[in-house]
Amino acid sequence: MEFIDLKSQYQASRELINARIAAVLDHGQYILGPEVAELEARLAAYTGARHCVTVASGTEALLISLMALGIRPGDEVITTPFSFIATAEVIVLLGALPVFVDIDPATCNIAPGLIEEAITPRTRAIMPVSLYGQPADMTEINAIATRHGLAVIEDGAQSFGATYRGRKSCNLSTVGCTSFFPSKPLGCYGDGGALFTSDDALAAAAREIRVHGQSRRYVHTRVGVGGRMDTLQCAIVLAKLERFDWELAQRQRVADGYEALLSGRVQLVGQARDRTSAFGQYTVVVEERERVQAELHAAGIPTAVHYPVPMHLQPAYAHLSRADACPIASIMAARVLSLPMSPFLEDGEARQVAQSLLRAVRVPIPAAELASEPV
Numbered sequence: 001m002e003f004i005d006l007k008s009q010y011q012a013s014r015e016l017i018n019a020r021i022a023a024v025l026d027h028g029q030y031i032l033g034p035e036v037a038e039l040e041a042r043l044a045a046y047t048g049a050r051h052c053v054t055v056a057s058g059t060e061a062l063l064i065s066l067m068a069l070g071i072r073p074g075d076e077v078i079t080t081p082f083s084f085i086a087t088a089e090v091i092v093l094l095g096a097l098p099v100f101v102d103i104d105p106a107t108c109n110i111a112p113g114l115i116e117e118a119i120t121p122r123t124r125a126i127m128p129v130s131l132y133g134q135p136a137d138m139t140e141i142n143a144i145a146t147r148h149g150l151a152v153i154e155d156g157a158q159s160f161g162a163t164y165r166g167r168k169s170c171n172l173s174t175v176g177c178t179s180f181f182p183s184k185p186l187g188c189y190g191d192g193g194a195l196f197t198s199d200d201a202l203a204a205a206a207r208e209i210r211v212h213g214q215s216r217r218y219v220h221t222r223v224g225v226g227g228r229m230d231t232l233q234c235a236i237v238l239a240k241l242e243r244f245d246w247e248l249a250q251r252q253r254v255a256d257g258y259e260a261l262l263s264g265r266v267q268l269v270g271q272a273r274d275r276t277s278a279f280g281q282y283t284v285v286v287e288e289r290e291r292v293q294a295e296l297h298a299a300g301i302p303t304a305v306h307y308p309v310p311m312h313l314q315p316a317y318a319h320l321s322r323a324d325a326c327p328i329a330s331i332m333a334a335r336v337l338s339l340p341m342s343p344f345l346e347d348g349e350a351r352q353v354a355q356s357l358l359r360a361v362r363v364p365i366p367a368a369e370l371a372s373e374p375v
């Protein structure tokens with residue numbers, strides 16, 4: 001069993017992907033070739049945002065968004081401590097201060113009720129993360145931001161394709177950022193990312209920043225970065241986009257299968273009714289995680305921990321806030337466990353994962369459920 005099954009995904013889209021790659025090799029425009037603009041138009045339409053700017057990675061999307069918003073040394077950006085390190089890293093790289101606000105234990109996303117007390121005269125932006133693929137409480141977060149004149153940057157690296165009250169992730173706030181890292185819901189075969197906005201000036205700034213702040217050839221209007229996504233990677237995402245909605249439906253099927261067998265028996269990361277998840281990860285909450293993970297491993301089931309240490313306790317970041325600043329994030333970091341998730345995981349495999357997990361956490365499996373299982 002694979003934790004994320006990229007081989008099956010390639011086999012399912014092999015002809016489309018190979019044809020797209022061959023087209024790029026034939027025209028030879030490897031940097032900012034026609035597939036880049038084509039992908040940007042397709043993804044903007046997909047999310048409903050006016051602009052999509054492809055960039056070198058999800059990290060670069062976050063960095064360029066902050067640069068386009070004019071985040072400067074001394075500014076504060078409110079974010080969650082429970083994410084991949086890139087979320088806080090880009091804030092620190094710009095000389096700004098990440099202000100960590102604790103999470104909601106039900107969803108593992110930033111707790112909107114704690115944001116307002118963290119706002120100071122230096123606060124410039126709020127950066128929620130749509131963790132495991134599920135958007136954060138964007139209505140509440142946007143309302144706080146509007147009251148205080150702040151920008152909201154959604155880190156949607158795990159949630160492309162998810163919806164929140166009928167709108168697509170990455171089109172829920174001032175800017176939305178995503179990643180096309182191979183294991184993300186919509187991945188390429190290298191590094192890639194994109195930012196989305198309906199603000200014309202912000203999009204124009206982001207386009208300049210990704211090419212060294214260049215407004216015309218060799219005229220550098222602002223300080224930028226080398227942050228383009230290459231044409232081949234854009235071509236691969238274009239090919240994968242053809243089956244993406246089918247894949248999202250399959251991820252939902254696998255999640256439904258897990259939930260049917262685990263709900264009420266194991267603590268699950270809660271899914272709010274007004275939004276859908278892209279299920280970048282399917283995550284449960286367990287005690288004695290190391291033992292549970294070892295027993296699953298022995299049963300041939302791969303698992304992963306996202307993330308074992310919250311960002312405010314990471315060695316390079318610990319001096320920025322108090323160690324006890326985010327107790328819920330610290331507790332969840334010790335207990336979360338992500339199960340295999342892929343559009344190609346079969347119902348029988350999901351059942352095998354769920355039953356092995358129930359055995360590992362010593363929850364009895366009803367005989368009727370076992371009877372249906374050819375063991």
Ligand SMILES: *Cc1c(COP(=O)(O)O)cnc(C)c1O
Nearest residue numbers: 057058059084086157158179181
């Ligand atoms: C993957 C990820 C990133 C970084 O994306 P890259 O493309 O790897 O740079 C940022 N934030 C979150 C929440 C992620 O999961």
